[in-house]
Amino acid sequence: MASNLDYLNPNLIPLEEKVNTYLEMEKELRRAAHDQNSGTQHSPTDLSRMEQEIIALLPTRDEWVKVNLGYGPSRVGAWYIPALNGQPERYELRVVH
Template sequence: MQHQDAQDAIDRLQQDILALLPTRDEWVKVNLGYGPSRVGAWRVPNPNGSGADYYEVRVVM
């Protein structure tokens, strides 16, 4: 059950991050406290095979 709890937490965090990002499919500069970083949400094929948009959150530190 711990694996499912962890996956649920990751899914919630991803949705929170997506809600904060002003744009999709491009990098946003952020300050994480130790130099310039970038965060973005990129459209990728939906893993469950549906036609709905699916975004993958990527972070460069």
């Protein structure tokens, strides 16, 4: 059985850093959508690229990976989404923090 302290594994630091950057970028884009004068430096394309980078760093798919986002264990995972309505199959990033 995995320990609840597994999220402190130093091998997960690159993933944690990337997820924190992703969350900040996502927050910035949300603010920009509400405030046209915000002058955001990122685009939804940047966010999509970052999602793919995070998915590539995940050691597994279709299950949660515990990570340390600065306030205890959080979870990051990628789940398989089948092709539907002309959209290609893909993995969807999910973050619970």
